[in-house]
Amino acid sequence: MFSSYLDVVLLFHPVLALLTIQHPKMHINHSNLQYFVISFFSILALRYAGSSYFLVPAEAPTGVCMTKDQPNPIAALYPGNCTGTLNGTVAVVPIALELARQLIPPQYGILEHAYRSLLPSFPKGMYPAIVQALHDHEVQAFGYKIEDFTRTGVEFPFVDMLNDNHTSFKWAPSLLMTSGHDIALKGAKDYGTEVFASTFDPGCDAYRSVKSNKPGTTYFSAKSIAPSEASLSTLFSSTDHEVFPLEFFKNFTNQPTFADGKTCDHMTRLFNTSVTTSHGIEPVKGTIRVKLPPFVGEVEFKDVYGLRLDSAFIENNYLPCETFRGYSGNE
Numbered sequence: 099m100f101s102s103y104l105d106v107v108l109l110f111h112p113v114l115a116l117l118t119i120q121h122p123k124m125h126i127n128h129s130n131l132q133y134f135v136i137s138f139f140s141i142l143a144l145r146y147a148g149s150s151y152f153l154v155p156a157e158a159p160t161g162v163c164m165t166k167d168q169p170n171p172i173a174a175l176y177p178g179n180c181t182g183t184l185n186g187t188v189a190v191v192p193i194a195l196e197l198a199r200q201l202i203p204p205q206y207g208i209l210e211h212a213y214r215s216l217l218p219s220f221p222k223g224m225y226p227a228i229v230q231a232l233h234d235h236e237v238q239a240f241g242y243k244i245e246d247f248t249r250t251g252v253e254f255p256f257v258d259m260l261n262d263n264h265t266s267f268k269w270a271p272s273l274l275m276t277s278g279h280d281i282a283l284k285g286a287k288d289y290g291t292e293v294f295a296s297t298f299d300p301g302c303d304a305y306r307s308v309k310s311n312k313p314g315t316t317y318f319s320a321k322s323i324a325p326s327e328a329s330l331s332t333l334f335s336s337t338d339h340e341v342f343p344l345e346f347f348k349n350f351t352n353q354p355t356f357a358d359g360k361t362c363d364h365m366t367r368l369f370n371t372s373v374t375t376s377h378g379i380e381p382v383k384g385t386i387r388v389k390l391p392p393f394v395g396e397v398e399f400k401d402v403y404g405l406r407l408d409s410a411f412i413e414n415n416y417l418p419c420e421t422f423r424g425y426s427g428n429e
């Protein structure tokens with residue numbers, strides 16, 4: 099059964115996309131093609147190596163921790179697409195624009211006018227980095243599910259990767275991700291992301307409640323497997339203070355994402371399905387500790403504002419970034 103899932107992965111692979119889809123804006127570059135072909139054959143090798151990476155439909159082995167996440171509400175709506183849910187916390191971390199300029203590769207501009215048009219009162223000389231701590235649940239395509247996993251990292255939205263001074267991309271250079279989940283780890287590495295196989299607390303949920311004198315306090319932490327020493331932890335409490343509008347979160351979470359710039363990931367987050375509306379969207383305030391490239395050493399961000407929510411998503415993988423020239427998220 100598990101090999102059927104790899105067949106699905108192969109089916110989605112860009113080599114086949116190149117053969118089957120002819121997008122007018124798609125300029126295929128030789129070295130990218132070479133890269134796709136290598137990646138295709140490495141998945142093919144995995145397919146025939148036949149180790150069992152997967153849980154195929156629903157039932158989890160006994161003894162494995164059970165998530166509290168509600169089921170994927172859109173799997174049946176988009177049976178031929180990769181869908182899932184993302185439960186967790188998304189926070190905006192203001193950093194000095196000067197620091198952002200040092201961290202983001204110099205060939206890419208920063209679209210300051212784009213984030214300022216969404217956040218007119220964002221402090222001068224600052225840039226909104228993003229921290230996401232998310233549990234991926236019931237990720238599937240064609241009825242085949244992969245095991246749940248968790249990931250977290252710092253992302254840099256409003257990056258002008260096409261140098262058109264217009265289209266916003268999100269640069270996601272590094273991730274902490276569930277160790278042992280070879281498909282998710284490989285999936286992220288194929289974008290050129292620096293991926294740290296990690297253990298999480300809680301193990302199979304987005305966060306857990308902790309005792310505190312502040313209401314609605316939750317904890318989340320990720321630690322890479324030795325010998326690497328990456329980590330990220332969050333402690334958030336409920337707040338009445340909604341500093342950044344939901345529209346801002348919708349905007350950057352839906353930007354096409356890249357790491358080394360060879361291909362782009364397009365994840366459309368839906369904020370209007372039952373998983374979001376049933377629990378609502380909770381504004382939170384708290385502290386994040388990060389030890390993860392491109393930051394040097396451990397950094398702590400206090401009084402960070404964000405949202406705790408679940409959302410459904412549709413993901414289109416390994417797309418040529420050029421496809422998104424002029425994209426604004428509403429086409």
Ligand SMILES: *[C@@H]1O[C@H](CO)[C@@H](O)[C@H](O)[C@H]1NC(C)=O
Pocket residue numbers: 166167168185186303304305306373374376377408
């Ligand atoms: C999101 O995760 C939290 C923590 O595990 C859980 O309490 C909540 O029910 C989840 N939300 C949904 C909609 O599944």
Ligand SMILES: *[C@@H]1O[C@H](CO)[C@@H](O)[C@H](O)[C@H]1NC(C)=O
Pocket residue numbers: 176178179366412413414
């Ligand atoms: C579903 O996948 C197809 C084929 O890859 C793609 O053209 C389409 O845009 C996807 N649908 C959504 C809603 O992303």
Ligand SMILES: *[C@@H]1O[C@H](CO)[C@@H](O)[C@H](O)[C@H]1NC(C)=O
Pocket residue numbers: 211263
């Ligand atoms: C980029 O676009 C913004 C908004 O349209 C404009 O103010 C700015 O001057 C442009 N920058 C460059 C380098 O063209």
Ligand SMILES: *[C@@H]1O[C@H](CO)[C@@H](O)[C@H](O)[C@H]1NC(C)=O
Pocket residue numbers: 127128129130359360
């Ligand atoms: C093709 O893409 C690679 C990697 O994205 C880049 O280094 C190279 O310059 C590109 N070549 C052309 C001819 O565009």
Ligand SMILES: *[C@@H]1O[C@H](CO)[C@@H](O)[C@H](O)[C@H]1NC(C)=O
Pocket residue numbers: 367368369370
């Ligand atoms: C939910 O939002 C998506 C895009 O954000 C939109 O395409 C869809 O029509 C919306 N669905 C409902 C039921 O409002």
Ligand SMILES: *[C@@H]1O[C@H](CO)[C@@H](O)[C@H](O)[C@H]1NC(C)=O
Pocket residue numbers: 211212213215216266348349426427428
């Ligand atoms: C996101 O923000 C940019 C910059 O203001 C804007 O051009 C774009 O249309 C927005 N996209 C969505 C989906 O709101």
